[in-house]
Amino acid sequence: GNVVVLTGGVGGAKLVLGLIHALPADGVTAIVNTGDDFTHLGLRVSPDIDTLLYTLSGKADQAQGWGRAGETWSFMAAMASLGGPDWFRLGDGDLALHVWRTMRMAAGEPLSAITADVARAWGIGARVLPMSDDPVATMLESDAGTLAFQDYFVARRCAPVVSAIRFEGAAAARPAVGVLEAIGDPATRAILIAPSNPFLSVDPLLAVPGIREALSHASAPVVAVSPLVGGTAVKGPTAKLMAELALPIDTTAIARHYAGVIDGLLVDERDPPGDPGIAHARADTLMHDLPDRIRVAQAALALADSLR
Ligand code: FO1
Ligand code: CA
Numbered sequence: 001g002n003v004v005v006l007t008g009g010v011g012g013a014k015l016v017l018g019l020i021h022a023l024p025a026d027g028v029t030a031i032v033n034t035g036d037d038f039t040h041l042g043l044r045v046s047p048d049i050d051t052l053l054y055t056l057s058g059k060a061d062q063a064q065g066w067g068r069a070g071e072t073w074s075f076m077a078a079m080a081s082l083g084g085p086d087w088f089r090l091g092d093g094d095l096a097l098h099v100w101r102t103m104r105m106a107a108g109e110p111l112s113a114i115t116a117d118v119a120r121a122w123g124i125g126a127r128v129l130p131m132s133d134d135p136v137a138t139m140l141e142s143d144a145g146t147l148a149f150q151d152y153f154v155a156r157r158c159a160p161v162v163s164a165i166r167f168e169g170a171a172a173a174r175p176a177v178g179v180l181e182a183i184g185d186p187a188t189r190a191i192l193i194a195p196s197n198p199f200l201s202v203d204p205l206l207a208v209p210g211i212r213e214a215l216s217h218a219s220a221p222v223v224a225v226s227p228l229v230g231g232t233a234v235k236g237p238t239a240k241l242m243a244e245l246a247l248p249i250d251t252t253a254i255a256r257h258y259a260g261v262i263d264g265l266l267v268d269e270r271d272p273p274g275d276p277g278i279a280h281a282r283a284d285t286l287m288h289d290l291p292d293r294i295r296v297a298q299a300a301l302a303l304a305d306s307l308r
Contacts, residue, residue: 001027001189003301004182004220008033008201009048010065010235011287012194013055015225015300016126018293019192020056022301025125029182031211033196034111034130035138035167035204036149040088041079043098044105048201049115049130050097057122065235068093087155112176127178131205134173138204139166149200158237162244165199170207175214183214190304191215193224195285197238198257199245206261215261221307223264223300226254229286230270251276264303266296279307 003023005016007030019028036047047066054060054068061069071091080086090098097118104114110133119128138149142160152160183191196202206212215222228251233239239249247253251267255276258265264279273282283299286292 001187001220002029002182002185003027003189004029004031004191005194006031006192006202006205007048007052007194008196009036009051010196011227012048012196012201013051013060014287014293015192015194015297016052017055017290018287018295018297019301020126021290021294022297026127028126029178030126030128031179031182031205032128032130033201033204034132035136035170035200036153037135038137038148038150040150041085041090042102043090043095044102044111045088045090045098046101046111046115046130049111049128050094052128053097053115053118053122053124056119056124056126056128059122067091088150110176112178127182129178129182130176131179131211132173132208133176134169136170136173136204136208137168138200139168140164141166153200153237158240162241165203165241167204167207170204171209173208175208175210179208180210180214183211183218183220186219188218188220190301191218191220191222192300192304193222193258193262195225195227195234197227197233197236197241198254199238199241200236212261221263221304222261223266223304223307224254224258224262225266225285225296225300226251226268226271228254228271229268231272234286250274251280255280263307266300266303279303281306 033048111130140147140152141164144160242249255278268285269282281303
């Protein structure tokens with residue numbers, strides 16, 4: 001059966017890459033966060049979708065975690081010389097994707113159709129679906145005021161202390177065509193939640209009406225891969241946010257966060273063996289290279305298969 005993955009950017013792209021090597025590529029559906037999406041310099045930017053597209057087509061700058069390998073920066077240099085904004089860096093090759101998407105969205109095409117076309121053009125076998133074709137914007141309440149996601153994440157490097165996170169537009173957003181169908185398909189073997197940031201990357205997906213309900217009613221087991229490794233996050237502000245939201249930084253807090261959604265949690269072997277209160281398995285969940293990614297994908301699938 002097919003495997004469905006709910007994912008944000010980097011961590012999720014690594015797991016999806018592992019899955020397409022562990023399974024036939026066309027058996028994998030990635031449902032991707034679009035809460036990071038915004039309009040910059042008049043262009044629609046979809047960071048997590050693009051990280052998936054670049055990673056699955058072998059174009060990603062893996063060290064940087066976003067954008068394309070071998071990128072050139074003529075556009076940004078010219079923009080800076082004009083006194084234009086250069087805090088959010090759009091490479092020349094990346095720019096083509098944003099121009100193409102913006103032009104087609106302005107002509108009325110949904111993000112999901114444009115994403116599917118790019119995936120086809122680049123020979124990607126997996127299905128890449130945005131969580132919604134309707135705009136959803138992650139907003140943070142912080143000691144620096146209300147911040148749009150990229151202002152918090154890139155411009156301020158996650159320094160502000162966050163008190164609340166909300167997803168503007170989510171209540172009115174509809175899941176993209178194919179999202180609820182993939183989750184609810186009785187032939188789906190497993191539904192995985194990638195080790196992406198639960199608060200910034202996965203919660204936007206769960207905030208789209210219908211997705212949380214579809215997950216809790218799905219016949220396929222739902223397994224999350226914990227984003228914690230040895231009591232902290234591999235990358236990004238997950239642990240810092242947990243502290244600011246007054247949560248203990250442990251796998252039990254991750255399990256509680258996903259209560260009602262997941263049937264199992266894949267925990268890193270370095271984390272203390274406290275009982276997260278849900279079915280779990282332990283594995284080395286660090287994903288440096290392709291064999292690591294395949295190993296984590298297989299461990300998550302094995303846990304899911306044991307819960308059928
Ligand atoms: N992240 C940065 O830290 N600095 C950037 O200049 C930057 C540019 C950028 C351009 C296109 C794109 O798709 C992503 C980009 N990102 C950048 C990453 C983006 O902020 C992501 O939302 C985060 O990595 C969180 O997933
Ligand atoms: Ca269920």
